[in-house]
Amino acid sequence: MIEVTNVSRSFKEKKTVIDAVKDLSFTISKGEVVGLLGENGAGKTTLLRMISTMLEPTDGQIFINGIDIHKEPMKIKRSIGVLFGSETGLYDRLTARENLAYFAKLYGLGSHETKNRIDYLAARFGMKEFLDRKVGGFSKGMRQKVTIARTLIHDPDVILLDEPTTGLDITSANMFRELIHQLKKEGKTIIFSSHIMEEVKQLCESIIMIHKGQMVFEGHIEQLYKEEESTDLNYIFMSRLVRGNR
Ligand SMILES: Nc1ncnc2c1ncn2[C@@H]1O[C@H](COP(=O)(O)OP(=O)(O)OP(=O)(O)O)[C@@H](O)[C@H]1O
Ligand SMILES: [Mg+2]
Numbered sequence: 001m002i003e004v005t006n007v008s009r010s011f012k013e014k015k016t017v018i019d020a021v022k023d024l025s026f027t028i029s030k031g032e033v034v035g036l037l038g039e040n041g042a043g044k045t046t047l048l049r050m051i052s053t054m055l056e057p058t059d060g061q062i063f064i065n066g067i068d069i070h071k072e073p074m075k076i077k078r079s080i081g082v083l084f085g086s087e088t089g090l091y092d093r094l095t096a097r098e099n100l101a102y103f104a105k106l107y108g109l110g111s112h113e114t115k116n117r118i119d120y121l122a123a124r125f126g127m128k129e130f131l132d133r134k135v136g137g138f139s140k141g142m143r144q145k146v147t148i149a150r151t152l153i154h155d156p157d158v159i160l161l162d163e164p165t166t167g168l169d170i171t172s173a174n175m176f177r178e179l180i181h182q183l184k185k186e187g188k189t190i191i192f193s194s195h196i197m198e199e200v201k202q203l204c205e206s207i208i209m210i211h212k213g214q215m216v217f218e219g220h221i222e223q224l225y226k227e228e229e230s231t232d233l234n235y236i237f238m239s240r241l242v243r244g245n246r
Helices: 044-051 073-079 096-106 111-124 140-152 170-185 197-203 221-228 233-243
Strands: 002-013 016-028 033-037 059-064 080-084 158-162 189-193 206-211 214-220
Touching: 002 044, 016 044, 016 059, 016 206, 016 214, 033 044, 033 197, 044 059, 044 080, 044 158, 044 189, 073 080, 080 140, 096 111, 096 140, 111 140, 140 158, 140 170, 170 189, 170 197, 197 233, 206 221, 206 233, 214 221, 214 233, 221 233
Parallel strands: 033 189, 033 206, 080 158, 158 189
Antiparallel strands: 002 016, 002 059, 206 214
16 A cells, blocks of 8 residues: 655755645555556656655655655565666666566575566566577667566565556557556556556556646546546546646
Protein backbone atom coordinates (compact mmCIF):
# COMPACT_ATOMS: atom_id res chain seq x y z
CA MET A 1 0.00 0.00 0.00
CA ILE A 2 1.19 3.50 -0.89
CA GLU A 3 0.01 6.52 1.09
CA VAL A 4 0.89 9.96 -0.18
CA THR A 5 -0.11 12.81 2.15
CA ASN A 6 0.08 16.50 1.22
CA VAL A 7 3.23 16.00 -0.82
CA SER A 8 4.81 18.98 -2.54
CA ARG A 9 8.11 19.48 -4.28
CA SER A 10 9.61 22.69 -5.53
CA PHE A 11 12.88 23.42 -7.29
CA LYS A 12 14.83 26.62 -6.97
CA GLU A 13 16.28 27.93 -10.20
CA LYS A 14 18.19 31.17 -9.76
CA LYS A 15 15.54 33.52 -8.39
CA THR A 16 12.46 31.57 -9.43
CA VAL A 17 10.81 28.68 -7.65
CA ILE A 18 9.22 25.93 -9.70
CA ASP A 19 6.38 24.12 -7.95
CA ALA A 20 6.63 20.76 -9.70
CA VAL A 21 4.22 18.96 -7.36
CA LYS A 22 1.67 20.75 -5.19
CA ASP A 23 -0.06 19.21 -2.22
CA LEU A 24 -0.91 15.79 -3.63
CA SER A 25 -2.67 13.19 -1.49
CA PHE A 26 -3.84 9.72 -2.45
CA THR A 27 -3.80 6.10 -1.36
CA ILE A 28 -3.09 3.09 -3.54
CA SER A 29 -3.99 -0.39 -2.29
CA LYS A 30 -1.98 -3.55 -2.72
CA GLY A 31 -2.66 -5.17 -6.08
CA GLU A 32 -3.87 -1.99 -7.67
CA VAL A 33 -2.66 -0.77 -11.07
CA VAL A 34 -2.81 3.00 -11.31
CA GLY A 35 -2.26 5.11 -14.41
CA LEU A 36 -0.57 8.46 -13.92
CA LEU A 37 -1.66 11.00 -16.50
CA GLY A 38 -0.60 14.55 -17.17
CA GLU A 39 0.86 16.77 -19.86
CA ASN A 40 4.59 17.28 -20.35
CA GLY A 41 5.88 19.02 -17.25
CA ALA A 42 2.82 18.14 -15.12
CA GLY A 43 4.98 16.61 -12.38
CA LYS A 44 4.65 12.86 -13.10
CA THR A 45 8.35 12.03 -13.04
CA THR A 46 8.89 14.22 -9.98
CA LEU A 47 6.10 12.38 -8.15
CA LEU A 48 7.46 8.96 -9.12
CA ARG A 49 10.97 9.96 -8.10
CA MET A 50 9.68 10.92 -4.67
CA ILE A 51 7.80 7.64 -4.25
CA SER A 52 10.95 5.78 -5.28
CA THR A 53 12.90 7.51 -2.43
CA MET A 54 15.25 9.12 -5.00
CA LEU A 55 13.96 12.62 -4.33
CA GLU A 56 12.79 14.15 -1.05
CA PRO A 57 9.51 16.02 -0.91
CA THR A 58 9.71 19.67 0.16
CA ASP A 59 6.57 18.96 2.19
CA GLY A 60 4.39 16.03 3.15
CA GLN A 61 4.94 12.35 3.73
CA ILE A 62 4.98 9.11 1.78
CA PHE A 63 4.36 5.76 3.44
CA ILE A 64 4.82 2.40 1.77
CA ASN A 65 3.49 -0.60 3.68
CA GLY A 66 3.36 1.61 6.76
CA ILE A 67 6.98 2.77 6.53
CA ASP A 68 7.86 6.45 6.15
CA ILE A 69 10.08 6.02 3.10
CA HIS A 70 12.11 9.17 3.54
CA LYS A 71 12.81 8.45 7.20
CA GLU A 72 13.71 4.81 6.66
CA PRO A 73 14.64 4.43 2.98
CA MET A 74 16.84 1.39 3.54
CA LYS A 75 13.92 -0.55 4.98
CA ILE A 76 11.86 -0.12 1.87
CA LYS A 77 14.29 0.03 -1.06
CA ARG A 78 14.17 -3.69 -1.72
CA SER A 79 10.41 -3.59 -2.07
CA ILE A 80 10.48 -0.97 -4.82
CA GLY A 81 11.27 -1.41 -8.49
CA VAL A 82 11.65 1.71 -10.64
CA LEU A 83 11.95 2.42 -14.31
CA PHE A 84 12.49 5.89 -15.65
CA GLY A 85 11.91 6.01 -19.38
CA SER A 86 14.62 8.49 -20.21
CA GLU A 87 17.50 6.93 -18.28
CA THR A 88 18.26 3.26 -18.70
CA GLY A 89 21.16 3.14 -16.25
CA LEU A 90 22.62 0.19 -18.14
CA TYR A 91 26.31 -0.34 -18.70
CA ASP A 92 27.13 -0.46 -22.40
CA ARG A 93 30.29 -2.48 -21.94
CA LEU A 94 28.47 -5.27 -20.12
CA THR A 95 26.15 -7.85 -21.65
CA ALA A 96 22.44 -7.86 -20.78
CA ARG A 97 23.03 -10.80 -18.44
CA GLU A 98 25.97 -9.07 -16.74
CA ASN A 99 23.92 -5.91 -16.29
CA LEU A 100 21.06 -7.83 -14.69
CA ALA A 101 23.45 -9.78 -12.47
CA TYR A 102 25.07 -6.52 -11.39
CA PHE A 103 21.74 -5.03 -10.26
CA ALA A 104 20.75 -8.33 -8.61
CA LYS A 105 23.92 -8.09 -6.56
CA LEU A 106 23.13 -4.54 -5.51
CA TYR A 107 19.85 -5.83 -4.11
CA GLY A 108 21.63 -8.63 -2.29
CA LEU A 109 20.32 -11.56 -4.34
CA GLY A 110 22.29 -14.81 -4.14
CA SER A 111 23.79 -16.37 -7.27
CA HIS A 112 21.17 -19.11 -7.53
CA GLU A 113 18.27 -16.67 -7.20
CA THR A 114 19.95 -14.30 -9.66
CA LYS A 115 20.24 -17.01 -12.28
CA ASN A 116 16.60 -18.02 -11.83
CA ARG A 117 15.36 -14.47 -12.07
CA ILE A 118 17.42 -13.72 -15.18
CA ASP A 119 16.21 -16.91 -16.89
CA TYR A 120 12.62 -16.16 -15.98
CA LEU A 121 12.74 -12.54 -17.15
CA ALA A 122 14.65 -13.39 -20.34
CA ALA A 123 11.98 -15.92 -21.27
CA ARG A 124 9.26 -13.48 -20.31
CA PHE A 125 10.59 -10.70 -22.55
CA GLY A 126 12.01 -12.70 -25.41
CA MET A 127 15.55 -11.63 -24.51
CA LYS A 128 17.21 -15.01 -24.78
CA GLU A 129 18.86 -14.35 -28.15
CA PHE A 130 20.63 -11.25 -27.00
CA LEU A 131 21.17 -11.99 -23.33
CA ASP A 132 24.91 -12.49 -23.85
CA ARG A 133 25.50 -9.58 -26.18
CA LYS A 134 26.92 -6.25 -25.07
CA VAL A 135 24.22 -3.65 -24.37
CA GLY A 136 26.23 -0.98 -26.24
CA GLY A 137 25.04 -2.34 -29.57
CA PHE A 138 21.37 -2.75 -28.62
CA SER A 139 18.41 -1.11 -30.32
CA LYS A 140 16.12 1.14 -28.28
CA GLY A 141 13.53 -1.62 -27.77
CA MET A 142 16.15 -4.17 -26.74
CA ARG A 143 17.48 -1.74 -24.17
CA GLN A 144 13.99 -1.06 -22.89
CA LYS A 145 13.40 -4.77 -22.36
CA VAL A 146 16.59 -5.11 -20.36
CA THR A 147 15.62 -2.02 -18.40
CA ILE A 148 12.22 -3.50 -17.55
CA ALA A 149 13.90 -6.76 -16.52
CA ARG A 150 16.28 -4.74 -14.37
CA THR A 151 13.32 -3.07 -12.65
CA LEU A 152 11.89 -6.47 -11.75
CA ILE A 153 15.10 -8.36 -10.99
CA HIS A 154 14.57 -8.36 -7.19
CA ASP A 155 10.84 -9.17 -7.48
CA PRO A 156 9.64 -5.92 -5.87
CA ASP A 157 6.13 -5.44 -4.39
CA VAL A 158 5.78 -1.86 -5.52
CA ILE A 159 6.56 -1.09 -9.15
CA LEU A 160 6.96 2.45 -10.47
CA LEU A 161 7.16 2.83 -14.22
CA ASP A 162 7.70 6.14 -15.94
CA GLU A 163 6.55 5.81 -19.55
CA PRO A 164 7.61 2.19 -19.78
CA THR A 165 6.40 1.43 -23.30
CA THR A 166 8.21 4.33 -24.95
CA GLY A 167 10.39 2.86 -27.66
CA LEU A 168 8.78 -0.57 -27.71
CA ASP A 169 7.29 -2.02 -30.88
CA ILE A 170 3.73 -3.39 -30.90
CA THR A 171 4.78 -6.94 -30.02
CA SER A 172 6.94 -5.80 -27.12
CA ALA A 173 4.37 -3.31 -25.89
CA ASN A 174 1.78 -6.11 -25.87
CA MET A 175 4.20 -8.35 -24.03
CA PHE A 176 4.65 -5.59 -21.52
CA ARG A 177 0.89 -5.19 -21.06
CA GLU A 178 0.53 -8.90 -20.47
CA LEU A 179 3.26 -8.67 -17.88
CA ILE A 180 1.38 -5.93 -16.04
CA HIS A 181 -1.68 -8.21 -15.87
CA GLN A 182 0.49 -10.99 -14.52
CA LEU A 183 2.10 -8.74 -11.91
CA LYS A 184 -1.29 -7.52 -10.83
CA LYS A 185 -2.42 -11.13 -10.35
CA GLU A 186 0.62 -11.65 -8.16
CA GLY A 187 -0.62 -8.81 -5.95
CA LYS A 188 1.96 -6.19 -6.97
CA THR A 189 1.14 -2.52 -6.60
CA ILE A 190 1.89 -0.64 -9.80
CA ILE A 191 1.92 3.00 -10.83
CA PHE A 192 2.82 3.83 -14.37
CA SER A 193 2.80 7.07 -16.28
CA SER A 194 1.79 7.11 -19.89
CA HIS A 195 0.69 9.38 -22.66
CA ILE A 196 -1.11 6.49 -24.37
CA MET A 197 -4.74 6.58 -23.28
CA GLU A 198 -5.59 3.20 -24.81
CA GLU A 199 -2.88 1.60 -22.73
CA VAL A 200 -4.17 3.23 -19.56
CA LYS A 201 -7.73 2.12 -20.36
CA GLN A 202 -6.61 -1.46 -20.86
CA LEU A 203 -4.41 -1.76 -17.82
CA CYS A 204 -5.73 0.38 -14.99
CA GLU A 205 -8.77 0.40 -12.82
CA SER A 206 -7.71 3.67 -11.24
CA ILE A 207 -6.05 6.80 -12.48
CA ILE A 208 -4.33 9.86 -11.09
CA MET A 209 -4.55 12.89 -13.33
CA ILE A 210 -2.34 15.86 -12.54
CA HIS A 211 -1.99 19.26 -14.12
CA LYS A 212 0.75 21.77 -13.24
CA GLY A 213 1.57 19.67 -10.19
CA GLN A 214 -1.98 19.60 -8.85
CA MET A 215 -4.56 16.86 -8.64
CA VAL A 216 -7.24 16.97 -11.30
CA PHE A 217 -8.76 13.55 -10.71
CA GLU A 218 -7.98 10.59 -8.52
CA GLY A 219 -10.07 7.47 -8.36
CA HIS A 220 -11.66 4.67 -10.33
CA ILE A 221 -11.71 5.07 -14.06
CA GLU A 222 -15.35 3.96 -14.10
CA GLN A 223 -16.16 6.82 -11.75
CA LEU A 224 -14.54 9.27 -14.14
CA TYR A 225 -16.53 7.84 -17.08
CA LYS A 226 -19.70 8.30 -15.04
CA GLU A 227 -18.87 11.86 -14.03
CA GLU A 228 -18.01 12.84 -17.59
CA GLU A 229 -20.71 10.73 -19.27
CA SER A 230 -18.08 9.49 -21.68
CA THR A 231 -15.55 6.68 -21.99
CA ASP A 232 -13.30 8.62 -24.34
CA LEU A 233 -10.30 9.14 -22.09
CA ASN A 234 -8.58 11.47 -24.56
CA TYR A 235 -11.60 13.74 -24.61
CA ILE A 236 -12.05 13.57 -20.83
CA PHE A 237 -8.39 14.36 -20.28
CA MET A 238 -8.47 17.42 -22.50
CA SER A 239 -11.72 18.77 -21.10
CA ARG A 240 -10.54 18.27 -17.51
CA LEU A 241 -7.34 20.15 -18.25
CA VAL A 242 -9.27 23.01 -19.80
CA ARG A 243 -11.51 23.17 -16.72
CA GLY A 244 -8.51 22.85 -14.44
CA ASN A 245 -8.52 21.78 -10.84
CA ARG A 246 -11.93 21.35 -9.23
N1 LIG B 1 15.78 18.85 -11.03
C1 LIG B 1 14.95 19.81 -11.43
N2 LIG B 1 15.32 21.11 -11.44
C2 LIG B 1 14.48 22.09 -11.82
N3 LIG B 1 13.24 21.87 -12.26
C3 LIG B 1 12.79 20.60 -12.30
C4 LIG B 1 13.63 19.50 -11.90
N4 LIG B 1 12.91 18.35 -12.04
C5 LIG B 1 11.70 18.73 -12.52
N5 LIG B 1 11.63 20.07 -12.68
C6 LIG B 1 10.46 20.83 -13.15
O1 LIG B 1 9.30 20.33 -12.56
C7 LIG B 1 8.21 20.32 -13.48
C8 LIG B 1 7.64 18.92 -13.58
O2 LIG B 1 8.57 18.10 -14.27
P1 LIG B 1 8.39 16.53 -14.45
O3 LIG B 1 9.62 16.00 -15.08
O4 LIG B 1 7.96 15.95 -13.17
O5 LIG B 1 7.15 16.48 -15.48
P2 LIG B 1 6.52 15.22 -16.25
O6 LIG B 1 5.05 15.24 -15.91
O7 LIG B 1 7.26 14.00 -15.93
O8 LIG B 1 6.67 15.63 -17.78
P3 LIG B 1 6.97 14.71 -19.10
O9 LIG B 1 5.63 14.17 -19.54
O10 LIG B 1 7.49 15.70 -20.07
O11 LIG B 1 7.94 13.66 -18.72
C9 LIG B 1 8.75 20.90 -14.77
O12 LIG B 1 8.46 22.27 -14.79
C10 LIG B 1 10.25 20.68 -14.64
O13 LIG B 1 10.98 21.62 -15.36
MG1 LIG C 1 8.37 12.70 -17.08
